[in-house]
Amino acid sequence: MSKLKIALTKGRTEQQVVPLLEKSGIDCSGLRDKQRRLIFDEDENFEIILVKGQDVLTYLNNGTVQIGIVGSDILEEQGNYQYQMLDLNVGRCRFVLASGKNFDPSASKRKIIATKYPNITRNYFKRIGEDVEIIRIEGSVELAPITGLADAIVDIVETGTTLKENNLQIYAKLQPVNTRVVVNRLGLRQQKKQIYNFINQLQQANEKFSEVVK
Numbered sequence: 274m275s276k277l278k279i280a281l282t283k284g285r286t287e288q289q290v291v292p293l294l295e296k297s298g299i300d301c302s303g304l305r306d307k308q309r310r311l312i313f314d315e316d317e318n319f320e321i322i323l324v325k326g327q328d329v330l331t332y333l334n335n336g337t338v339q340i341g342i343v344g345s346d347i348l349e350e351q352g353n354y355q356y357q358m359l360d361l362n363v364g365r366c367r368f369v370l371a372s373g374k375n376f377d378p379s380a381s382k383r384k385i386i387a388t389k390y391p392n393i394t395r396n397y398f399k400r401i402g403e404d405v406e407i408i409r410i411e412g413s414v415e416l417a418p419i420t421g422l423a424d425a426i427v428d429i430v431e432t433g434t435t436l437k438e439n440n441l442q443i444y445a446k447l448q449p450v451n452t453r454v455v456v457n458r459l460g461l462r463q464q465k466k467q468i469y470n471f472i473n474q475l476q477q478a479n480e481k482f483s484e485v486v487k
């Protein structure tokens with residue numbers, strides 16, 4: 274029987290998900306001890322690769338892996354909703370619209386919004402019927418309203434520390450974010466039993482199951 278291959282988002286997601294994978298009985302000793310290694314096959318049933326969140330669906334859709342573990346922020350930004358199997362109770366945060374204290378959300382002038390998530394931002398402003406200019410930036414998003422690059426930002430908030438330390442405040446709360454398990458459809462047909470066993474083990478470890486593929 275071939276091993277199930279998992280693309281796990283490296284960084285924050287990896288830190289929070291590895292304890293869950295271990296709880297569900299998967300040998301993650303290599304991940305615990307690693308420095309720059311990216312592929313882990315210590316477990317007899319699983320192979321885990323560490324990838325950037327934005328690349329998880331590329332590996333999944335290509336069939337290189339059967340399972341991906343990635344934030345709902347990235348799934349939503351990339352417009353993929355169809356392969357989500359499990360909602361993990363980790364990586365919890367929320368999208369917000371934020372700016373400095375002088376920002377006027379009801380001002381009639383066309384606003385400039387900086388974000389790492391242009392699609393989510395476009396959809397939000399479309400929903401509320403406002404036309405805005407979006408500037409895409411890759412990080413340290415909070416700098417945009419402080420430096421005058423943009424009027425406001427759409428970004429993720431977890432503890433609120435980054436906003437607070439940069440004197441920004443929340444003007445609107447958008448959708449919540451958490452970590453999801455996504456499955457390749459062909460993989461699901463070919464390795465159904467293995468995949469469902471994995472999902473069940475992870476579900477028990479997580480004690481929170483939310484959504485089965487339709």
Ligand SMILES: Nc1ncnc2c1ncn2[C@@H]1O[C@H](COP(=O)(O)OP(=O)(O)OP(=O)(O)O)[C@@H](O)[C@H]1O
Pocket residue numbers: 282283284285286326343344345346347364365366429430431432450451452
């Ligand atoms: N402050 C946060 N608190 C909790 N979860 C977060 C936070 N920021 C991001 N996340 C979640 O963790 C995932 C990975 O975030 P992480 O910061 O490791 O990667 P990143 O933002 O792409 O940064 P980098 O480009 O440095 O790798 C995000 O896609 C999101 O789901």
Ligand SMILES: O=P(O)(O)OC[C@H]1O[C@H](OP(=O)(O)OP(=O)(O)O)[C@H](O)[C@@H]1O
Pocket residue numbers: 411412413414415428429430431432433434435436
């Ligand atoms: O509410 P907090 O707990 O402070 O977390 C929010 C911060 O975390 C994320 O940034 P990240 O650490 O990924 O850095 P980045 O600016 O490089 O994207 C996000 O973009 C916020 O800046």
